[in-house]
Amino acid sequence: MIDFSAKPILELKNVHKTFGPKQVLRGVDLAVAPGQSLVIIGGSGTGKSVTIKSALGLMTPEQGEIRFDGELVSNRKTLDTLRRRTGMLFQGxxxxxxxxxxxxxxxxxxxxxxxxxxxxxxxxxxxxxxxxxxxxxxxxxxxxxxxxxxxxxxxxxxxxxxPDLIFFDEPTTGLDPITADAVNNLIVEQVKALGAAAVTITHDMASVRKIADEVAMLHEGRIIWRGPVSALDNSGNAHIDQFVHGRAEGPIQPAI
Amino acid sequence: MTASPAPAQTPKAKSHIEDSLILRPFRLIGRTVLGGFREIGRIASFSGRVLIAAVTPVIYLREVLRQCLKIGYYSLPVVGLTAVFIGAALALNIYTGGSRFNAEQFVPAIVVLGITRELGPVLAGLMLAGRVSAGIAAEIGAMRVTEQIDALLTLSAKPERYLYAPRVIAGILTMPLLVLVANIIGVLGGWLVAVGALEFNGSLYIRNTLSFVTANDIWSGLIKAAVFGGIISLMGCYQGDRSKGGAGGVGRAATLAVVGAAVLILASNYILTSIFVRVGL
Missing domain, CATH: 1.10.8 (Helicase, Ruva Protein; domain 3)
Structure with a gap:
């Protein structure tokens, strides 16, 4: 049973990240409880990968703070601790x-x-x-x-x-549905076996439903919705509804 | 139909146009110079970090040996071939030039001097700039764009220590050995032409070569070779590390690495030669 009142293992507060003139993250707030599996969804180019790369210290946000197990990740020592206690599965x-x-x-x-x-x-x-x-x-x-x-x-x-926390960057991208399901099963199994928390970013709704305890939606550089995976189909949020049903029509403009 | 009068330019707008036209070249020069200094600063900072990693523990010996094999051993054919043809061409040229004032007997001396002090290290350096620097830049560039370098960081391994330092150590260690081989093969190329085409006595040619060449000639070439080896590896690592944007970015990194390494080799060759002349090496 996940204790959501426990001190978060990972916490992002008001994280901003800009690339040239493009502001990708505009104040991301996120907390992950120990043992919790959080899936971040969102359209292409909304900053999902930038969010987890910032959390891992692979990118430096211009503003905001990142805490791992309560410690502010601000120097080489805390970053080293974070990396020793985390794992990462890259997209490719x-x-x-x-x-x-x-x-x-x-x-x-x-x-x-x-x-x-x-x-x-x-x-x-x-x-x-x-x-x-x-x-x-x-x-x-x-x-x-x-x-x-x-x-x-x-x-x-x-x-x-x-690790105590594992990041998954689009773990099923490029795989056929059967292999993707097998990879999802392995992720769930191994994360449970380790008792670790997991942060996954994906577009794949089958993955979301299989992996997530909670889902957060990133849109235009901010978390606009967060809730349990069971609430995905009746979130009452037009963005979530459009994304879950994969419709071109709606508040989210297709990235083409 | 009457032509409407051209709108009069206000003094402020006119001055702005003149300003921009006059200042544009200066802005361009300023931007280029500043960009150049920025790049020099980046290269210096990168080189400093890598060289510190190369002389402080932990040094990954397995990686160093692997790179010695890739940079040194696999470059032997290209360096050997370059040296034999350079030695041969040098002997022919010196014979032709020397015959104008009856100085053909100096062929062995000038061939060995030219190869050990200058052509051996510089041409081996330029060949390796093409083979090794481009290879390193492409390999590290591909690692950069496929997130392998990010993966190294998440596994608490510093790219400076795991990727770059072994390549730079291997470049500095193997380049002098390659140049030593190039020197021998280059002299052999000269000997082949001298004996085969110019009717020199083979044993006399070797005796003249050995009696003329000094330890300083060889050492100066080997010191240059070590510096060139460092430059070649560093430029490959630097450009690879900075590459971005997929296959195009990797290709650009390889090109920049070769051009940068070649220019730096030629520039440092002049500086080193000046120093050696001054200190009598």
Whole structure:
């Protein structure tokens, strides 16, 4: 049972981010409770990826504050703590193509935690099994993997250091519906097994319904609606209604 | 139909037009100069961070060795081929020029001097600027646009330490070895032409070469090579790190890396040569 009154593991307050003349985030406020799975939805170019990249310190907002487990993420030390306790699955997988699959999965163990290569390989294979990949995949190059397998390897890499919070950036993009469903199932299973919180951004409503405890909608750089996933179909919000039903007509202008 | 009179320009508008026309070239020059200084500042700051990472722990030896193989070992054929043809052409040119004042006997001395002090390091440097700098820029650029560098950061690995420092260390270590090989092959190219086409005595050619060349000639070339190796890797890493915008951005990074490395090699070659002449190296 998620305790929503507990201190948020991640909190964004009034976060602004601008690229040249374009203001992408215009005051994003967001809190994620420990163990909670929050899915952020929104049209293309509304700042979903910028939001999680700002939360991870990959982009620096011009204004606002980001707290991880109550600590203001403001310097290298707090950023390092945040990164040690979080995992991230990138949209394209972002696997290192110069390394074998097991080296990708065990990267943080070898290069950050100083675990020996033998032990790291063993733990990598254990984590590959958790995402239903055989030990024989461990020595493959990432270019030899299908899109679905790459996402599984990226998931294994995200969970190997038992993070408290995992970010998923469009985890099912580019996958067929069956593989996408399998990846969604793995995400739910692994996040539950770790007892971690999760922040996912996606356009895929099937993913939203499968993964989310709560849903937040980002529109024009602000969170305009937040509620439990069960409230999606009767939110009373025209933006949510248009997005959930995938209609071109409505308050959200198509990004073309 | 009558022509309507042209609207009179107010003094303020006229002065504005004149201002913009007169000032435009200065603005352009100012913007270009400032942009140039900004770029130099960025390169200096990037190089500083990478060089600090290259001389402080932790150094990833496995990565350094992997890069030594890629930068050094795999560049041997291109450096060797360049050197043999340069040595051969140099011998022919010196023979032709020297014969105008009966100085053909200086071919071995001038070939070895030209190759060890100048042509070996500079041409190997330029060849590697094309092969290695572009390769590094394209590889790191592709990592940048596919979010692999972001992934490194989320895994608490600094790109300066994991990606760039091993490449720069490998460039500095392997370039002198490549130039040493280029020197030997270049002299051999000169020897082949001298013996095969110019009727020199083979053993006398080698004896003349060895008696003329000094340790300083070789050292000066090797020091240049180490500096060029650093420049080649740094420019590749810098341009790759700054690339954005997909395949086009990666291609642009590779081009800029080659051009930047080549210009910096030629400029630093002049500076180093001036220093060596001054200190008697």
């Amino acid at each position: 997988g972002a696997l290192f193509d110069s390394l074998a699959v097991w080296e990708n999965v065990a990267f943080a163990l070898i290069y950050r935690d100083g675990v020996g290569r033998g032990e790291a390989r063993k733990r990598a294979i254990e984590n590959l099994a958790k995402v239903r990949l055989p030990a024989s995949a461990a020595d493959l190059r990432t270019a030899e993997l299908s899109g679905g397998m790459q996402k599984r390897v990226a998931l294994a890499r995200a969970i190997i250091a038992t």
